[in-house]
Structure formats: C-alpha cells, structure tokens
Amino acid sequence: MPDTQPTALVDAAQPTLPTIGILGAGKVGTVLSRLLLAAGYRVLIAGSGSPAKISLIIDVLAPGAVAMTASEVARDSDIVILALPLGKYRSIPADLLEGKLVIDAMNYWWEVDGIRDDLNDPRLSTSELIQSFLPASRVVKAYNHMGYHDLDEGPAPLGTPDRKAIGIAGGDELALADVAALVNASGFDPVLVGTLRDSINLQPGSELFGANFTASGVQDAVARFPSTERGLEVAAARAGDELLSAT
Amino acid sequence: MTTGSIEFGLNSFGDVPTDGDRTLSDAETVRLLVQEAKHAEKVGLDVFSIGEHYREGYVDSAGPVLLAGIATATESIRLGTSVTVLSTNDPVRLYNEFSTLDALSNGRAQLVLGRASQTQSFPLFGYNLEDYETLFEEKLELFMKLQREESVTWSGTVRAPLTNQTLHPTMRPGGIPTWIGVGGSPNSVIRAARYGLPLMLAIIGGEPHRFAGHVDLYFRALEQFGLPRQPVGQHALGLIADTDDEAAETWWQAWQPLVTQMGRERGFYPPTRERYDLELATGALFVGSPETVAQKIVRMTDELQISRFDLKYDIGGLPVDARARTIELFGTKVAPRVRELLAEREAAADASDPGASDPDASDAPQPGGHDLYPIGSTHA
Ligand SMILES: NC(=O)c1ccc[n+]([C@@H]2O[C@H](COP(=O)([O-])OP(=O)(O)OC[C@H]3O[C@@H](n4cnc5c(N)ncnc54)[C@H](OP(=O)(O)O)[C@@H]3O)[C@@H](O)[C@H]2O)c1
Numbered sequence: 001m002p003d004t005q006p007t008a009l010v011d012a013a014q015p016t017l018p019t020i021g022i023l024g025a026g027k028v029g030t031v032l033s034r035l036l037l038a039a040g041y042r043v044l045i046a047g048s049g050s051p052a053k054i055s056l057i058i059d060v061l062a063p064g065a066v067a068m069t070a071s072e073v074a075r076d077s078d079i080v081i082l083a084l085p086l087g088k089y090r091s092i093p094a095d096l097l098e099g100k101l102v103i104d105a106m107n108y109w110w111e112v113d114g115i116r117d118d119l120n121d122p123r124l125s126t127s128e129l130i131q132s133f134l135p136a137s138r139v140v141k142a143y144n145h146m147g148y149h150d151l152d153e154g155p156a157p158l159g160t161p162d163r164k165a166i167g168i169a170g171g172d173e174l175a176l177a178d179v180a181a182l183v184n185a186s187g188f189d190p191v192l193v194g195t196l197r198d199s200i201n202l203q204p205g206s207e208l209f210g211a212n213f214t215a216s217g218v219q220d221a222v223a224r225f226p227s228t229e230r231g232l233e234v235a236a237a238r239a240g241d242e243l244l245s246a247t
Numbered sequence: 248m249t250t251g252s253i254e255f256g257l258n259s260f261g262d263v264p265t266d267g268d269r270t271l272s273d274a275e276t277v278r279l280l281v282q283e284a285k286h287a288e289k290v291g292l293d294v295f296s297i298g299e300h301y302r303e304g305y306v307d308s309a310g311p312v313l314l315a316g317i318a319t320a321t322e323s324i325r326l327g328t329s330v331t332v333l334s335t336n337d338p339v340r341l342y343n344e345f346s347t348l349d350a351l352s353n354g355r356a357q358l359v360l361g362r363a364s365q366t367q368s369f370p371l372f373g374y375n376l377e378d379y380e381t382l383f384e385e386k387l388e389l390f391m392k393l394q395r396e397e398s399v400t401w402s403g404t405v406r407a408p409l410t411n412q413t414l415h416p417t418m419r420p421g422g423i424p425t426w427i428g429v430g431g432s433p434n435s436v437i438r439a440a441r442y443g444l445p446l447m448l449a450i451i452g453g454e455p456h457r458f459a460g461h462v463d464l465y466f467r468a469l470e471q472f473g474l475p476r477q478p479v480g481q482h483a484l485g486l487i488a489d490t491d492d493e494a495a496e497t498w499w500q501a502w503q504p505l506v507t508q509m510g511r512e513r514g515f516y517p518p519t520r521e522r523y524d525l526e527l528a529t530g531a532l533f534v535g536s537p538e539t540v541a542q543k544i545v546r547m548t549d550e551l552q553i554s555r556f557d558l559k560y561d562i563g564g565l566p567v568d569a570r571a572r573t574i575e576l577f578g579t580k581v582a583p584r585v586r587e588l589l590a591e592r593e594a595a596a597d598a599s600d601p602g603a604s605d606p607d608a609s610d611a612p613q614p615g616g617h618d619l620y621p622i623g624s625t626h627a
Contacts (some may be wrong), residue, residue: 025433026432026433026434027431027432027433030433047434056437056464056467056468056471057433057434057437057464059467060460060463060464060467061433061460061461061464087377109513110376110513111365111366111376111513112376112379113376113377114375114376114377115376147452147453148431149431149452149453149454149457150453152453152457153453153454153457203514204513204514204515205514206514207516209514209515209516210510210515210516211516212522
C-alpha cells in the first residue's frame with residue numbers, strides 16, 4: 001500500500017486547485033469535506049466554536065481536513081461553502097469573504113431554525129438573502145437539495161451511467177464555471193438551474209428538494225417547476241410584489 | 248467484529264392502527280400497546296419501548312404512565328423509551344417518573360434521550376426550537392447528576408436551581424440504563440461519549456453503513472475521555488411477514504401516505520417506489536421475511552458493531568394483524584436466527600486463522616468503520 005502523500009506535496013503537484021473552506025462541521029460539512037478531499041482539494045473546516053471542539057470529529061470523519069476557526073477558514077480559503085444552519089447566517093464573517101466565491105448549501109429547516117418568515121418568503125430565495133448579506137462576494141447555490149446520505153453515497157466518476165446530479169444556481173458566469181468544476185470533481189454532474197432568484201426551485205417545497213436525480217431528472221424537474229403548486233405560488237407572490245413596487 | 252450476544256427491542260410510537268376498514272380510537276390504541284408489550288414478552292424480546300409524540304395518529308405522549316401500566320401487566324421484559332424528548336421535559340420530573348417506573352417494574356426501567364424527529368413538544372410546552380442545543384445540554388447535565396449523585400446542587404438557565412436536593416423514590420445506585428439517541432450529527436455522538444452513555448443510532452433512511460464513521464468516532468471519543476467502551480444500538484423501522492413480497496406490500500400501503508404527509512410538512516417530495524425498493528434492499532428499512540430481516544441485522548453487527556437492535560413495528564394505518572405478526576416473527580424467528588448466525592460465525596472464526604476475514608461478510612459494503620475512514624489526519 002503506498003504511503004499517503006502529505007498535503008503539501010499534493011498541493012505542489014496540483015497547483016491550480018483552489019483551497020476549499022467549509023463553514024459547518026455537521027452532517028453536510030463532514031460529508032462535503034470527504035468528497036472534496038477525495039478529489040484532491042485542500043479543505044479547511046470550522047464549526048461555531050474553537051477548532052479543538054471539532055478536531056476529533058474531523059480526525060475520524062474527514063481525516064485530512066484542517067480544523068480552524070470560522071474566521072480563519074473564511075480568510076484562508078479561495079472558495080467557501082456555507083454548511084451551517086441557515087437561521088445562523090448572520091454569524092458568517094461577511095467582511096472576510098469579500099471578493100470570494102461563496103457556495104450556499106443551506107436550507108430553511110424550521111425544525112432547526114424555528115419558524116422564520118424571513119427565511120420562508122416565496123418572493124425571495126434564501127440565496128438572494130445570503131447574497132445581500134454578502135454584497136462583496138459572489139454567491140452560488142449548490143449542494144443544498146440532496147440529502148446528506150445521498151451526497152455521501154452518490155459520488156461517481158465522470159461518465160458513469162446514472163451519475164447523480166447537483167443543481168447549481170447563480171448569476172456570475174465565472175463563478176458558475178468554478179462551482180461546476182467543483183461539483184464535477186466531487187462526483188456529481190452539475191446542472192445549471194437558473195439565477196439566484198430562480199434558486200427557489202432548489203429550496204424546500206420544490207420537487208428538487210431532497211431529489212437524488214440524474215442530470216436529465218434535474219432538468220425535467222426544473223422545466224416542470226413553474227407549473228407545480230409551489231411554482232405557481234412563487235409566481236403569484238412575486239407578481240403581487242412587483243405590482244406593489246410599481247405603484 | 249461481532250459478539251454472540253445481542254439484545255432485541257420492540258419500539259412503538261403509539262401509532263394508531265387499522266382493523267379491517269376501521270381505524271382504532273386513541274384509547275383502543277393505548278390498550279393495544281399493553282397487549283403488544285405482553286406479546287413481546289411472551290415471544291422472548293428483551294425490551295419494549297415507546298416514543299414521545301404530540302400529534303394526531305400517535306398516542307405515546309404520556310410515556311411513563313403508559314409504561315407503568317405495562318409494568319404491572321408484565322414480568323420480565325425491560326421497559327423504556329425509544330426517545331424521550333429531554334429538551335422539553337423537566338429533568339426533575341423525569342427522574343421522579345422513571346424512578347417510580349423502575350420501582351414499580353422491579354428494576355426494568357430504561358430510556359433513550361434525544362431529539363425526536365418531530366418537534367411539536369416545543370411550542371406545546373412553550374419552548375423555542377432555536378434553544379434546542381442549550382436545553383438539551385443543560386438538561387442532560389442535570390439529569391445525569393440526579394442519577395449519579397446522591398444530593399444534587401445545580402444551577403443553569405433552563406430551570407430553577409437545586410441545592411442539596413435528593414429526590415424520591417431514589418433510583419438504584421448509578422441510575423437506570425440511559426442511552427443517547429443520535430440521528431447523524433457528529434456533535435451528538437461526542438456528547439454521548441462525554442457522558443459515557445451508550446449510543447442509539449436512529450437510522451431511518453439511506454444506507455446504514457454510512458454510520459460506521461460515527462461508531463468509530465464514538466469509540467475514539469470514549470477512549471479520549473478515558474471511559475470504557477459502551478454498547479451501540481440501532482433503531483430502525485420495519486415489518487416482518489411470512490414472505491418478502493407480503494411484507495413489502497403491507498408496509499408500502501402505510502408508509503407511502505405517511506412519508507407523503509411528512510414531505511408536505513417539511514417541503515420534500517414523497518419517495519418513489521423505486522427508492523422504496525432500494526431502502527428495502529440495501530437501505531434502512533427492515534421489511535421482509537424472517538430470513539431477510541435476520542440477514543440484514545447480522546450485517547449491521549458487522550458494519551456498525553451493534554449489540555442491540557430495536558425495531559419500530561408500528562406506523563400509522565398498519566393493520567393490527569400485521570403488527571401482531573411482526574412481533575411474533577421478530578421474537579420467535581428473527582431473534583433466534585440472528586443469534587444462530589452470529590454463533591456460527593464466531594465458531595467459524597475461532598476455528599480458522601484469527602486474521603482471516605469472515606466469509607459471511609464478504610458481500611457487505613465495508614465492515615467496521617476503520618476501512619471507511621482511515622485514521623491519519625495531520626492534527627490530533
Ligand atoms: N442534513 C441534510 O441532509 C442537508 C442537506 C443539504 C443541505 N443541508 C443544509 O446544510 C446546513 C447544515 O446542515 P447539517 O444537517 O449539516 O446541520 P448540523 O449537522 O446541525 O451541522 C451544522 C454545523 O454548523 C455549525 N455552525 C453553526 N453556526 C456556525 C457558524 N456561525 N460558523 C460556522 N459553523 C457554524 C455547527 O457547529 P456547532 O455544533 O459548533 O454549533 C455544526 O457543525 C443547513 O443549512 C442545512 O439546511 C442539510
């Protein structure tokens with residue numbers, strides 16, 4: 001069995017790979033760490049507290065990732081994935097994320113976040129909310145719609161028949177391309193599902209939420225969304241809003 | 248790694264069943280649970296446990312009362328909870344209830360503490376869901392102090408302080424068996440280890456072997472805290488019938504509408520039949536003939552190193568007869584078959600080179616946790 005190479009050597013061999021930071025060391029954060037480490041990325045990760053609190057978790061569940069504080073992760077990473085409870089988004093170190101690509105994997109889950117009308121507004125996707133909280137970052141939504149056990153079990157090499165897909169959404173072409181590359185490297189087909197405004201089609205209440213589909217399955221669900229109950233509700237709420245703001 | 252000894256528990260959430268084209272009343276369901284617990288005892292199962300829910304279709308809201316009734320109707324089966332929602336219970340009250348149950352049942356009480364997958368108790372008793380972590384953390388600290396210390400002094404933010412308090416009836420020394428139920432959050436695993444409490448994995452979807460890392464984490468955390476190994480159990484949903492097909496059909500009839508309703512509340516779409524079949528084949532549902540279910544449980548002893556397996560046999564709308572059949576087959580067929588398979592393997596392992604791999608486990612995805620998550624991080 002060959003020795004595993006120290007992280008530094010891997011980095012030197014693949015100098016172009018960005019460093020990935022993950023905020024949240026829970027179910028999703030540890031699974032994403034594993035996937036990205038396996039793809040050869042350097043991964044920095046934080047929970048809400050000190051690195052010591054999560055060091056054993058990371059040692060066992062995502063060996064190779066580096067536990068840090070949230071601020072250090074934000075500062076030292078090229079791409080930062082948000083994998084903390086959405087209700088706590090205001091604790092994200094916004095200033096340290098300026099100019100960075102930020103991947104929003106968060107969902108409104110009322111059993112964790114409590115009943116929050118601001119996170120459950122059909123007029124505004126939660127990623128739009130995150131983008132306005134991080135005005136100087138480029139926000140892309142990804143990795144939110146698939147259950148963490150499917151994320152764990154799903155990765156497959158590019159070209160595998162029935163490879164599962166992850167919907168991504170955003171407005172910045174370059175950022176989308178970077179996220180697509182990351183999703184691909186982590187073992188899933190990236191499928192563009194629209195802008196951040198459209199990303200409500202990845203949120204709870206949409207057919208894609210919880211979906212473990214192939215690329216064509218995701219595309220079909222995106223196409224169907226406007227005619228679903230949820231799609232109609234969103235369209236009606238947004239039309240009403242536009243009418244109001246026009247008067 | 249397996250050991251020959253394994254315990255079997257029957258879990259109920261007090262789901263209201265059907266009988267022919269009639270749905271039982273809540274009161275009838277409560278009385279049925281007593282009969283089912285007696286049935287579980289008769290077929291030799293080790294533990295009967297009930298959950299804690301506060302919504303239509305479930306009658307397990309007053310757990311200790313129900314368990315007390317069962318205690319006086321049974322002799323030997325141990326009685327516990329499949330989850331007590333500690334965050335919205337008062338630890339002092341809980342102690343009183345379970346010390347009384349333990350006295351009444353002559354030392355048969357136990358419980359699993361955790362967060363139910365449903366959270367109606369928070370608004371019902373005036374708690375905020377956002378405070379979940381603090382509530383659980385503080386109340387666990389207090390509850391364990393009450394069980395482990397004779398006279399307790401405690402103060403915190405979630406209830407009135409206690410000064411040199413002793414409660415009665417007092418529990419047996421050290422308290423009753425108290426497990427921590429976890430649903431996948433690594434933090435909760437560490438918490439169980441910190442208190443040296445046994446770990447109950449609630450696995451209700453996906454492939455169970457993905458919890459192997461959690462088991463590994465649990466054992467390593469116990470080691471780090473300088474505490475002895477504790478047992479790991481698994482709580483799973485399922486139904487046992489005479490054939491695989493019959494089991495699959497009967498469960499689907501009740502499970503599909505239930506999961507559809509859950510999805511509506513939480514914003515996900517119901518699973519397809521294809522997904523369901525996968526859950527049966529390699530996933531978290533223990534639905535099938537006695538042989539199928541026994542084989543699957545044996546696999547869990549490999550993959551998750553469990554020494555306790557709890558089957559939740561009731562989901563809303565299931566016919567009473569199907570429930571009774573599950574209990575019967577679980578006790579008379581599945582449990583002995585699992586024990587037989589484990590004993591055979593142990594004998595085979597003893598006879599062969601101790602380093603050789605177990606032939607029965609060769610088709611299992613990844614036995615144990617170590618292969619899945621090799622240790623070797625850059626920081627300790
Ligand atoms: N569960 C799923 O299947 C799934 C799938 C896709 C997306 N998601 C979304 O992913 C997010 C995480 O979900 P989860 O299931 O992984 O939850 P989880 O297991 O509860 O983990 C949440 C993690 O976030 C950390 N955290 C909290 N505040 C933080 C902060 N200010 N900075 C950094 N870390 C912080 C927590 O640390 P502490 O323990 O120290 O507080 C914990 O490690 C949620 O938004 C969820 O909706 C979940």
